[in-house]
Amino acid sequence: MDTSALQTDPERHTGLVLLALKDRESFPLLFYRRDCADMAIDADAIDPEFIARAKALVITGTHLSTDTTRRACRKALDAAAHYGVKRVLDIDYRPVLWGSPIPAMAKPALSPMTR
Structure with a gap:
């Protein structure tokens, strides 16, 4: 794995999630993602x-x-499309991480992708 293009931010922390196991059907997640580095x-x-x-x-x-991160995704996806690199979207939609469902519903995040 080549990490030479990895961006770091000394002012921000790494995002964190804690998983609790209550029983086979209950496993609440607690996210700590306020001002985390990957969102910059x-x-x-x-x-x-x-x-x-x-x-x-x-x-x-x-x-x-x-x-901010949507612009970064768009630039990366455009470059991948230009060079014929396969593009994969891990939807990972969790309303708690968006703060509100309105941004997710109000405007398209990206145009449809082709293989």
């Missing part, structure tokens, strides 16, 4: 040439929940 991904720091060397690009739905 900078579109300007994404290198399309780096993406061109990949076999696939995976985007998580959580990163479509804010304008």
